[in-house]
Amino acid sequence: MIQLTFDLPRRTALGRSDFLVSESNAAPIGWIDRWPEWPPGALVLYGPPGCGKTHLVHLWCERASAVIVAGETLDEEKVACLAAEGRHRIALDNADRASERALLHLHNSCLECQGSLLITARQPPGSWNFALKDLGSRLRAALAIGIGLPDDALLGAVLVKHFADRQLSVTPEVIAYLIRRLERSFAAAADIVARLDAAALRDRCAVSVPLARNVLAQGGYQPFPPASDPGVT
Numbered sequence: 746m747i748q749l750t751f752d753l754p755r756r757t758a759l760g761r762s763d764f765l766v767s768e769s770n771a772a773p774i775g776w777i778d779r780w781p782e783w784p785p786g787a788l789v790l791y792g793p794p795g796c797g798k799t800h801l802v803h804l805w806c807e808r809a810s811a812v813i814v815a816g817e818t819l820d821e822e823k824v825a826c827l828a829a830e831g832r833h834r835i836a837l838d839n840a841d842r843a844s845e846r847a848l849l850h851l852h853n854s855c856l857e858c859q860g861s862l863l864i865t866a867r868q869p870p871g872s873w874n875f876a877l878k879d880l881g882s883r884l885r886a887a888l889a890i891g892i893g894l895p896d897d898a899l900l901g902a903v904l905v906k907h908f909a910d911r912q913l914s915v916t917p918e919v920i921a922y923l924i925r926r927l928e929r930s931f932a933a934a935a936d937i938v939a940r941l942d943a944a945a946l947r948d949r950c951a952v953s954v955p956l957a958r959n960v961l962a963q964g965g966y967q968p969f970p971p972a973s974d975p976g977v978t
Contacts, residue, residue, distance in 0.1 A: 765902045765906060769893030769894060769895055769899060770796070770797060770892050772890050772891075773892050774801065776888075777804050777805045780805060780808060783861060783888075784888055786883065786886065786888075787852055787855075788888050789864045790802075790864070790892065791866045791892070795934070795935050796892045796931045797931065802836040802838055805863050806836055811834035811836055811863070812832050812834070812835055813836045813838060814835060815838055815839060816841065816842035816843040817842040819837065821846060821850060823847065824847050824851045827851070833858040833860025834860050834861045835855060835863070836863040837865070838865050840864040841867065841868065845880050849879060852880070852883055852884070864887070869891065870884035870887060871885050895930075895934075896929075900927065900931075900934060904920050904924070904938060905920060907938035908938055908952070911938065911939075913941075913942060913952055914951075914952075918954055919952060937964075940964060941956065941957060941960055944959070
């Protein structure tokens with residue numbers, strides 16, 4: 746009999762002790778810890794999906810008593826509400842999805858009130874296609890910190906964290922098997938853990954190397970060589 750699975754809400758650990766540090770992300774966490782000693786204007790964190798940008802946002806908001814705004818929800822009315830509430834420490838997640846005019850007003854508001862603006866995106870502002878020249882000049886002048894792809898040690902630690910977030914216990918052999926076969930990305934780590942969680946629940950079994958082999962084969966994963974030097978996007 747196959748057990749039915751349900752995609753139930755789960756809590757992801759986002760505390761400071763849960764953030765895993767290696768060479769690829771040491772600079773971003775260093776700047777989070779350095780606040781409020783930031784340069785004027787915005788601080789931009791950029792990197793691939795699942796690399797830890799949102800985790801860093803939560804850490805900074807806890808440290809700075811700031812608020813998080815999703816880029817796709819930012820409009821001029823939202824900016825006006827934040828200003829009226831005296832909110833001038835703001836983290837804008839996925840800023841490249843925000844209205845440019847609203848983002849320009851938000852940037853100016855935070856700067857004028859001596860606040861702080863933390864921005865996350867997949868790419869640095871230098872690669873964005875800006876319609877508003879004023880916004881482009883401001884963000885291209887901002888300090889932009891990249892988060893690189895993980896090396897083997899960090900990828901393994903991220904896998905362990907994702908399993909722990911789902912309250913799954915796995916052996917070191919499973920982690921080593923996955924590291925040798927996953928692409929160098931945090932998104933791939935999150936995806937395979939979710940697939941293994943669903944497969945283990947469906948089959949009523951523990952997460953093991955044979956289960957990982959089957960799930961990887963079904964997903965069309967190809968082995969990747971180990972990363973010798975983490976890159977920065």
